[in-house]
Amino acid sequence: MKLPLLLLFVLSVTGITHAQSPPKRKDNGIYLSYQDYLDGKLTQGFNKADGVHFLENKKHSISIKTRDSTYRFHHDETWGYRENNIDWRIWNEECYRIEYTGKICLYTLPGCLPCYTSATLYFSNNITTALHPLTRKNLVDVYHANTLFVQKIKKLPLTVSLEKLDKETKQYRFISWL
Numbered sequence: 001m002k003l004p005l006l007l008l009f010v011l012s013v014t015g016i017t018h019a020q021s022p023p024k025r026k027d028n029g030i031y032l033s034y035q036d037y038l039d040g041k042l043t044q045g046f047n048k049a050d051g052v053h054f055l056e057n058k059k060h061s062i063s064i065k066t067r068d069s070t071y072r073f074h075h076d077e078t079w080g081y082r083e084n085n086i087d088w089r090i091w092n093e094e095c096y097r098i099e100y101t102g103k104i105c106l107y108t109l110p111g112c113l114p115c116y117t118s119a120t121l122y123f124s125n126n127i128t129t130a131l132h133p134l135t136r137k138n139l140v141d142v143y144h145a146n147t148l149f150v151q152k153i154k155k156l157p158l159t160v161s162l163e164k165l166d167k168e169t170k171q172y173r174f175i176s177w178l
Helices: 002-020 034-039 136-142 147-155
Strands: 028-031 043-046 053-055 061-065 070-074 080-083 086-091 094-101 105-109 120-124
Touching (some): 028 034, 028 061, 120 136
Antiparallel strands (some): 028 080, 061 070, 080 086, 105 120
16 A cells, blocks of 8 residues: 555656746747846747748848748847757857856857867856956956956966866866856
């Protein structure tokens, strides 16, 4: 008698937990604001199977083509977008791939494929502020009020890259200093 009751309890708890999980975010769509990004709210969200797609080569805008309409979103009216499960932030008419959001936000600007250059790292101190190239000087300028962080950045030998990963946290070492 105890076993069936225990089994019934376990099944009911897992059913409740499953029912409370948030719906899966669509693979593609537009974030009109940073709050939409935080909430996972996509405008014109779609998956590949929906027969909807982004139109390429549209300068300063993103277009989504459905079966019966085309929706155009200008960069200056859009915070970012999600394409193929990858989130992007639009800043100064450029599209930056969001790599990390937490104590600091990290972005990459994809490199030039024909040139074989690597992606360039950028940062902002949160998702609403300006993006800067990831350099020691820019980190010191942006975080000037955090004196302990600034001291650690200044003491970091020039031969040690900012992009060096901490083995324990699997993050760039300077992030743990914030």
